[in-house]
Amino acid sequence: MQCGRQRVIAGFTRLVYSRLLQGLVPLMNILSELKSRFRIVLSELVEDPAELLSMIRPAQDAKFGDYQANIAMPLGKTLGKPPREIAAEIVGKLDLNDICEAAEIAGPGFINLRLKDDWLVERLNRAVGDERLGVATASDPRTYVLDYSSPNVAKPMHVGHIRSTVIGDALCRTLRYLGHRVISDNHLGDWGTQFGMIIYGYKHFVDQSAYEAAPVPELSRLYKLVNQLVDYHNAQSAFPTLENELRARSAAAESLRNQAPTDDKAAEKKKKKELRKLEEKANEARESIASANAKLAVVTSDSQLCETATQHINIATNVLEETAKLHRGDSENRRLWDEFLPKCRDEIQKLYDRIDIEFDFEYGESFYHERLANVVEEFEKDGLAKESEGAICVFLDGFDAPMIIRKKDGAFLYATTDLATVQFRMQEWCPDAILYVVDHRQGEHFEKFFAAAKLCGYPDVELCHVSFGTVLGDDGKPFKTRSGDTIGLEALLDEAVQRAYTVVSQGDDAKPNGPELGKDERRHIADAVGHGAIKYADLSHNRTSDYVFSYDKMLALTGNTATYLQYSYARVNGIFSKGAVDITKLRDGGAAIQVAERAERALALELLRFSDALADVIEDYRPNQLTSYLFQLTKVFFSFYEQCPVLKADEEKTRNSRLLLCDLTARTISQGLNLLGIKVVERM
RNA sequence: GUCCCUGUAGCUCAGUUGGAUAGAGCAUCGGUCUUCUAAACCGGCGGUCGCAGGUUCGAAUCCUGCCAGGGACGCCA
Structure with a gap:
């Protein structure tokens, strides 16, 4: 089993070292700083100020200042005093003189805070000389295990896999940047029915010369073929049941419709509702029949395929048997698995290399195979699982259906592997948290699995299903090709890069002084832009919601896209080259940021946020908090850039200050995109 | 039948765990280029936050019911 490029440990040490270099005074972000001041006052008023402290936040509107504390209103209730009075009391006791102007009390009791310009400038000047841009590392580093990507090696990856991969990777990078210990573990699907299919396909249908020439495409073909045949036979056997169901539903609906109406309004309403439900069910049955028909048609429309299908009537059970033989240690199947796995894995690696994804460990399902029997035994021994209808089940409070950990035929399941995995991870790494970046449909599985994990001896670890929604096409249905096939990841990336090349070329051709990029540079840029666009689209949407996939939107040069941010970065960079500015020299040469114009101050504040x-990203594992921030920062920057001449500033002091603001902006965009796994280019 | 998620501007989406007049981008309309990349900036239009109740100083956010879409529901992963 391939595993372990011990990068974690090295990265961790590096971080600790850089913290030491920062000096003794720990940096703190603005919000933490404000909260710590409020905490002192609030502890006198309530027992646990934590909840109140979460009500201190950036002001919703600039006219209210920079930050606002909404704590006086809820306190009004608990303390039985008018909120404004409480606000005044808090403000009186608060020691914020070094950070803020005098606090103002507004409306029903809002406390509005405005940061002192001196304080802003002092912070910013520290950030200029700091490799980490003034971002502190966690004062209480935790250990996280991140479980993401986890594709089935035998199946081609599709658009759903990239969402897990990209979100997981962004969280991994961000947590690590903030000083946490992070272990990324790719829980590959390398042991399931899909290998039974390939093995069966290889034994019966392989084109040996094709396999020797290009093994992976041939294995994909075999997978697809076997899958089609299995679908065909399943559809055929499901047909009578489906038709019966349709008949029954239709008949029931018909008889309901023919019932004479009564005067009882409630009964009529109920009848109507019943009827609608029946019609819905009938429609569902119709759709199932249509989909079964489609599966049948794939085979019947092809006479050769048809013949193959009749020759392999028991293919579904035989595939399961091949899988079972592999699991039992059958030498032939094991040999084939050993031969196929690395080939399939290499194919996936090509994609990971393309989109710059690395894992610390890769313990796939097969790694846990030998531990599964023991998991079930332990559950039984501890009285947590019992036999029911031939299967071994864990019955959990609050769930109707049990979690099955061993089938009646003796085989183990996904749930069993998950339990073995959590045991292994706890023993191996002792994490504080394990995050599973997996799509939302598996929500109930994770709820059960987490409950079971708590029962079997891990009550304290934070287990979190970082769920995400479906990627949709323009039609609002899961993103597929017109013919209904899932879209391969490689083709998806190719198209994004190709479109990015067009966008970059058009932009370059339209430059006022003529194009300045060669073909190779355009290609290099298109690579960063195309891949960045795909990743950013996944990351900028709230992960829990579905989103509509659109090349045009994700590659747009305006709006909340990676392309716009990359362009902005390149443009800031353009200022330095235009002015022949050696920015490193300026940074180290004692030049300082000053804040005079309103636009300068707005940019300064945004930079310090x-x-x-980043704290918001970690809070609920939402990378879109970072994309929104970067977009906002960029907008504030362009507003500054429009109003404040940089290279043409009147005085050298002003020029240098503004150059440093540009520099901090560029570095923040670059670092932010880097945490999202997206690259910047020096010009575009 | 049970359970979960979603419903916000014409479109695509945010909305920081109950806060001030609900925000962006796209589209559209109008301004700003002899001046650091106009791939930009500034402004306008656009909303019964699915519907109806309730909770309270205050609701897109919490509760109840309904409507619509999606998903999951004992031997797949």
Whole structure:
């Protein structure tokens, strides 16, 4: 089993070292700093100020200041005093003189805070000389195991896999940047029925010369073929049941419709509802029949395929038997698995290389195979699982259906592997949290699995299903090709890069002084832009919601896209080259940021909020908090850039200050995109 | 039948765990280029936050019911 490029440990040490270099005074983000001041006052008023402290946040509107504390209103209730009075009391006791102007009390009791310009400038000047842009590392580092990507090696990856991969990778990078210990573990699907299919296909249908020439495409073909045949036979056997169901539903609906109406309004309403449900069910049955028909048609429309299908009537059970033989240690099947796995894995690696994804460990399902029997035994021994209808089940409070950990035929399941995995991870790494970046449809599985994990001896670890929604096409249905096939990841990336090349070329051709990029550079840029666009689209949407996939939107040069941010970065960079500025020299040469114009101040404040944004990402594992921040930062920057001449500033002091603001902006965009796994280019 | 998620501007989406007049982008309309990349900036239009109740100083956010879409529901992963 391939595993372990011990990068974690090295990265961790590096981080600790860089913290030491920062000096003794720990940096803190603005919000934490404010909260710690409020905490002192609030502890006198309530027992646990934590909840109140979460009500201190950036002001919703600039006219209210920079930050606002909404704590006086809820306190009004608990303390039985008018909120404004409480607000005044808190403000009186608060020691914020070094950070803020005098606090203002507004409306029903809002406390509005405005940061002192001196304080802003002092912070910013520290960030200029700091490799980490003033972002502090966690004062209480935790250990996280991140479980993401986890594709089935035998099946081609599709658009759903990239969402897990990209979100997981972004969380991994962000947590690590903030000083946590992170272990990324790719839980590959390398042991399931899909290998039974390939093995069966190989034994009966392989084109040996094709396999020798290009093994992976041939294995894909075999997978697809066997899958089609299995679908065909399943559809055929399901047909009578489906038709019966349709008949029954239709008849029931018909008789309901023919019932004479009564005067009882409630009964009529109930009848109507019943009827609608029946019609819905009938429609579902119709759809199932249509989909079964489609599966049948795939085979019947092809006479050769048809013949193959009749020759392999028991293919579904035989595939399961091949899988079972593999699991039993059958030498032939094991040999084939050993031969196929690395080939399939290499294919996936090509994609990971393309989109810059690495894992620390890769313990796939097969790694846990020998531990599964023991998991079930332990559950039985501890009285947590019992036999029911031939299967071994864990019955959990609050769930109707049990979690089955061994089938009646003796085989183990996904749930069994998950339990073995959590045991292994706890023993191996002792994490504080394990995050599973998996699509939302598996929500109930995770709820049960987490409940079972708590029962079997891990009550304290934070187990979190970082779920995400479906990627949809323009039609609002799961993103597929017109013919209904899932879209391969490689083709998807190719198209994005190709379209990015067009966008980059058009932009370059339209430059006022003529194009300045060669073909190779355009290609290099298109690579960063195309891949960045795909990743950013996944990350900028709230992960829990579905989103509509659109090349045009994700590659747009305006709006909340990676392309716009990459362009902005390149443009800031363009200022330095235009002015022949050696920015490193300026940074180290004692030049300082000053804040005079309103636009300068707005940019300064936004720059200092970077670490707040990162904290928001971690809070609920939402990378879109970072994309929104970067987009906002960029907008504020362009507003500054429009109003404040940089290279043409009147005085050298102003020019240098503004150059440093540009520099911090560029570095923040670059670092932010880097945490999202997206690259910047120096010009575009 | 049970359970879960979603419903916000014409479109695509945010909305920081109950806060001030609900926000962006796209589209559209109008301004700003002899001046650091106009791939930009500034402004306008656009909303019964699915519907109806309830909780309270205050609701897109919490509760109840309904409507619509999606998903999951004992031997797949």
